Amino acid sequence: MKMKMSKQIFGWMMYDFANSAFTTIIVSVVYSVYFMNQVVGGEPGFAEMLWGRAIGISMTLVALTAPILGAVADYSRSKKKFLFINCYLTVIFTALLYFVGPGDISKGMIFFIVANFGFNSANVFYDAFLPEISTREHMGKVSGFGWALGYLGGLLSLFISLFLIQYDVRYVFPMISVHFFIFSLFTFFWLREVRRPSKRTNYLKVATMRVASSIKHLKDYPQLLKFMLSYFVYNDGITTVIAFASIYGITRFGMNTRDMLIYFVIAQFTSILGSVVFGWLTDRKGVQLSLSISILIWIGVVIWAFFCNSALEYYFVGLAAGIAIGSSQANSRTMLSMLTPRAREAEFFGFYTLTGRLSAIIGPILYGWIAHKTGEIRYSILSLMFFFIIGFVVLQFVNPQKGISDALQNRKHIS
Numbered sequence: 001m002k003m004k005m006s007k008q009i010f011g012w013m014m015y016d017f018a019n020s021a022f023t024t025i026i027v028s029v030v031y032s033v034y035f036m037n038q039v040v041g042g043e044p045g046f047a048e049m050l051w052g053r054a055i056g057i058s059m060t061l062v063a064l065t066a067p068i069l070g071a072v073a074d075y076s077r078s079k080k081k082f083l084f085i086n087c088y089l090t091v092i093f094t095a096l097l098y099f100v101g102p103g104d105i106s107k108g109m110i111f112f113i114v115a116n117f118g119f120n121s122a123n124v125f126y127d128a129f130l131p132e133i134s135t136r137e138h139m140g141k142v143s144g145f146g147w148a149l150g151y152l153g154g155l156l157s158l159f160i161s162l163f164l165i166q167y168d169v170r171y172v173f174p175m176i177s178v179h180f181f182i183f184s185l186f187t188f189f190w191l192r193e194v195r196r197p198s199k200r201t202n203y204l205k206v207a208t209m210r211v212a213s214s215i216k217h218l219k220d221y222p223q224l225l226k227f228m229l230s231y232f233v234y235n236d237g238i239t240t241v242i243a244f245a246s247i248y249g250i251t252r253f254g255m256n257t258r259d260m261l262i263y264f265v266i267a268q269f270t271s272i273l274g275s276v277v278f279g280w281l282t283d284r285k286g287v288q289l290s291l292s293i294s295i296l297i298w299i300g301v302v303i304w305a306f307f308c309n310s311a312l313e314y315y316f317v318g319l320a321a322g323i324a325i326g327s328s329q330a331n332s333r334t335m336l337s338m339l340t341p342r343a344r345e346a347e348f349f350g351f352y353t354l355t356g357r358l359s360a361i362i363g364p365i366l367y368g369w370i371a372h373k374t375g376e377i378r379y380s381i382l383s384l385m386f387f388f389i390i391g392f393v394v395l396q397f398v399n400p401q402k403g404i405s406d407a408l409q410n411r412k413h414i415s
Helices: 007-040 046-076 079-099 105-127 136-164 169-190 203-220 222-253 257-285 287-307 311-339 345-374 377-382 384-395 400-409
Strands: none
Touching (some): 007 105, 046 222, 046 345, 079 105, 079 169, 203 222, 222 257, 222 287, 222 377, 222 400, 257 287, 287 377, 377 384
């Protein structure tokens, strides 16, 4: 049966188009480099260490709040409201990055931490809409097309940034804020939340009880647990690559911000390709195989980056990384959606986010620490091999079909 592109689905996808500008420009390319070179400066490895800590702190805050807020959103039927609040928290603090100047280390870290917290918290509720707007048969395509559209949004923001950095790099930050605001409007106008009857009550108390109940009954979802363990490990590698890709190119090969913007423009095309092709592969051959191939590509990317000898060669590493990131992120979202009990999507996506953000604390901090202690960023990139290899091995023990059956049969445990 062919997938029908409804306004509801397209509205959901447009949030990917809106929010990818933040990941691409703020986390990966422009602000990370601006923070390292112009805000901090100093001895080799020190700025990398502070950047890793800023990522780690923001992810810790998300990890602490995501499960409870996810459960509150489910019970009060307010996923869209929580998405709205966190989205515009990101919009506001991204714009405020314009006021971060040389030496404003504390301000630069705090504004970024709040913006990154809002961004990652919003994704809990955004991702939780996937099983609500799509059938299980088409989840892979919808998720993959969403990521692909997101990379188009990232591509647009990259081209505009290339123009703005000719005048003042700080102009880029409010531009990203405006991009996020304008294109997220499609989501808030067109995406509709399923309204189920619910009684007025103390939502926080009920949410806490439901989270405790979910933890108690997680043993009823062994496939979901194994996937989350796998995701905990390999996502650490992905998050660290996103946070340090530009810093690695600039530190190792002497590239500048303009070079890295071009680098990510090129990588966006393979990211789009990876999202679409692997979304198709997921629906045809299964999400486990598709995700496994993605992680193997990541392993190859890390090895290649370690042995890479020139800026030109690093551009080709970026093409391979684009395929890996486009496919692995879309497939991870699809896998969780398949293994999650209905009517508890935000709650379980909250645990998913808890898993991902807890893992994202370790990688960036470890990466920055190794760079600071050794003064050699190559050893930092090599440390990511551990995360991808272990994550791949654990993933092979997941049985998706059994997990889907568990989600359907054990729904009563968290009612």
